[in-house]
Amino acid sequence: MNFFEHQDQARNNTRKLILLFALSLLFITVTVYLAAVVTLSGSSKGSKSRSSRYSSINCTQPRSAAGEPRVSTNFNEPAERFQSRNPNSVAVSPSLRVPCPPVTQKAAFSWWNPSLFFTIGTGTVVLVGLGSLYKIQTLKAGGSVVAQEMGGRLLLSEMAHPEERQLLNIVEEMAIAAGISVPAVYVMDGEQGINAFAAGFTPNDAVIGVTRGTLEQLSRDELQGVIGHEFSHILNGDMRLNIRLIGLLHGLLLIYITGRIIIGLRPRGKEGNAVLVFGIALAVIGSLGLLSGRLIKSAISRQREFLADASAVQFTRNPAGIAGALDKIANHHYSSIVRSPSAEGNSHLFFGSALRFNFLEELFATHPPLAQRIRRLDASKRQYAGQTPKFSSGESSAAGQESLTMGFAAGSSTVARSSPMQANAAQIVSQVGTVTPEHYAYAKALLGQLPETIALGIREPQGAIAIVYGLLLDTQNAAVRTKQLEWLKQVEPADVIERTLALSADIDALDPRSRLPLVDLTIPVLRQSDTDQHQRLFKCIQGLANADGRWSLSEFVLYAVLRHRLQPSSATSPQSTEFITIGQIWSDCLILLSGLAQVGQTGTDAITYAFRSGVHRLPGAGQEILPDAPPACNMKTLKHSIDRLNLATPKLKQAIVDACAHTVLLDNKVTVQEAELLRAIVILLDCPMPPFLNIGSKRVKA
Known part of the structure; x- marks a missing residue:
């Protein structure tokens, strides 16, 4: 089972959770209703027994043929006159005339009371629902x-x-x-x-x-x-399911809590006995809700x-x-x-x-x-007896920026094609959301080889910010680098500038494959800042990227990934799935594949061929309109399309990642820049992508 199948299974479990929760809520509602019926029945019997004391008078008046007593109801009429008109009646003197209580039929006990069930059901659903919604809201952070x-x-x-x-x-x-x-x-x-x-x-x-x-x-x-x-x-998507489970089941616990509150606040005296019984019943029922949870x-x-x-x-x-x-x-x-x-x-x-x-x-x-x-x-x-993880670090290099034709700036040097990558598109898809021993060994080696200045910098706020700025400083064009530093001096204090310059030399010496892992290492410290500080950081990144008037590929990748990583701290809640068919996001898929094709290929024919190869991997491609040429795209349109694609179902995301991998690996060759852009796209789709281990490149003159 791969990452996307795990995500689908988690979604199915969410539906199962909702169904089980609804059944538990119905069970609790019925139980609360039965407790209320029994409580009200007991209270009614008690009131009847108390009223029976007032009906114990022996009524001796003669009765009519129908069996009803005939008494004088006119206290001003003389007894003799009343008796002459009613020979079968007894005249009672005004001081002794006490009318007998009316004879009533005993109401039959019934377990079903629609109005009471509606009241109890509504109250229970509202109580549990509000409790669950409150908990879910608090968990959004x-x-x-x-x-x-x-x-x-x-x-x-x-x-x-x-x-x-x-x-x-x-x-x-x-x-x-x-x-x-x-x-x-x-x-x-x-x-x-x-x-x-x-x-x-x-x-x-x-x-x-x-x-x-x-x-x-x-x-x-x-x-x-x-x-x-x-x-x-x-x-594997278990966390979201688990945190939803916390929110929903919290509402069931409120039944127990409400019962305890009623017990504590019941009226004193005999009138509070029924309230006490009901509170105890709610506490017991709440315990049943606990067991249901x-x-x-x-x-x-x-x-x-x-x-x-x-x-x-x-x-x-x-x-x-x-x-x-x-x-x-x-x-x-x-x-x-x-x-x-x-x-x-x-x-x-x-x-x-x-x-x-x-x-x-x-x-x-x-x-x-x-x-x-x-x-x-x-x-x-x-x-696994006798097996040990094997790791090949690959060729370390410092690579320049890939020349682009999609609205990004071209670097002053190009990157030669690397040796063929030992993977195909299916293997790339299968690696999403997994960790292999080779990746784990790579991570340990990377952390072990970090210069001490960087290892210390990722652990405190100023150092983490300086590392981000250092990753953005241009290493190929001294004039652009000077402009970046001049702009940075206008918005940041001197100690941050000094720290950035101190770290930049060590950052420049790192393997370019270390850029995204280094960004990820700064996230725990950067998350401790508030939203305003995050916005300030993003504005500074934009200023550094715009120093030469255009964004490079590496700048786009760093900015997009960093913003995505810090997004939960910027007051956003999890998004729900909106798109279930490829037709709903077809134009966004075309823009995404066009961008990848333009990064990885040179020449119109090669770009078009790579683009079409990726498009034909999408489900239902034969029913959609295929443009004659890849659509134009830039950083803004690419980011917008990725944001929309992130709202697709897991199965659609799997097809999108597969199409992206085919576009990049069409010629079985991939550069660091292609690999990092592919990783960034997959990351922005909320699909964890491990580093590529065996990509080497060498820098050549333009």
Whole structure:
């Protein structure tokens, strides 16, 4: 199952979640209605018994043939006159005339009361709905909300202890290998059990949370296995499903909370007994809602945990790591239990079972039994026995900027074609959303080879900003570089300029394939800034890119990826899918493939051939209008089309990525610039793309 199939499965699970939630809501509504009927019935019986004291008078008046008493109702009429007119009646003196209470029929008890059911149903749906909507709204800020709710502390690199620094290194390595921005890391200092979680809507706003016990009790290999498991949830779309599950099930918990409130606020005296009974009933029903929530989480989460375990093994090719972590949990009673009050609502997020079950654990547990998980990993140990990851770093080079004909600036040098890439389009598609041991080894090597100045710079705000500026400084044209620095001096303080110049030499010496990974390494620090600071950064990037009057390809890639990575911090919520057919986004696909063809080919015929080759890979291409020549595009139109394509279904995105890969790999050759543009496009489509490992290039004179 590839990344796109995982995304489709997550969408299907979302529909399953909504159906299960609706059934649980119906069950709770019916239960609340029955509790209300029983409560009202008991209250009615009590009032009838109290009124019976006033009907105990013995009415001895003679009755008519119909059986009804005949008494004088005119207190001013003499008794003799009334009796002469009514011989079968008894005249009662005014002081003794007490009319008998009317004789009423006893109302038959009924379990069905439509108006009451409507009232109860409406109230229950509104209460649960408002509770769920409120929780969903609070979660829109991303995974950081969940981490803080769980008592997590944001782990800052400059303040990290050795074991915390090790954790940050593993997360950075895994993120670079997966082609996503480095997630923020939170430590739950008050939790001594072994556990971890990943939370967020997309890889861009994902966070990793670990307990203090995880840091203190696991080895590096075991910690790496746990983090690999959590990265699987990030890459496979599980996080969005899990965070929606938190929001929906929060509404069910409100029934229990409401019952407790009613119990506490009930009136004193006999009148409050019915209220007390109803409050207790709501609390009990809320407990049923809690169990329903656990059943829903169990139905959705268990199989995903098996898949995440398998992915962690695939990422690291080291089954002993994650198996060792599970062994330590199994050998310590309740060693994965999370004590936080928020553990109940977030239990399905964790690596191991976060809750203690005293009964029916196999029914309500959100995770498979530890023995099953360990048994499957033991089988993987035999499969990977004796295997070690192999990594070929490829030829390192400093490449110039590709000459473009799509509205970007042409560099002062061109890039020669590299040796054929050892991959085809199908392999490119299959790599999306995965991590191989080769990619992981590449990431470790990249981090190990970073100059100390850059390694320190990515860990504090001013250094991260200086690195971004350093990546934008022109290395080929001294005049343009001078203009960039002059403009930068007008908008940034002197210490930022000085830091940028100090880092620029080391940045220029880096392999050009390191540019996007280096941008991703700066994201955790840049995310700590507010929206205004982000906007200031983007304006500065635009000013540096416009210093020569036009945007280069590398400038466009850096700006687009950085803005996309920081987008969740800029007050945007996850977008819903809008496009389900290729016809809805046909013109956007044409612009995208036209841009790729113009970057990778020279000459009108070669560009047109590459463009048409990519277009014919799109589903339903035969039913759409194909232009005679690739449409014109520039940075603005390309970015607009990518934004629209990001709203397509996972299956459509798979076809789009496949078409892009065919356009780039048509001649089995690819440059660093083509590869990075392809990676940037796929990243902007929210499809994590690992780095290309075997692309080499050499710079030649124009």
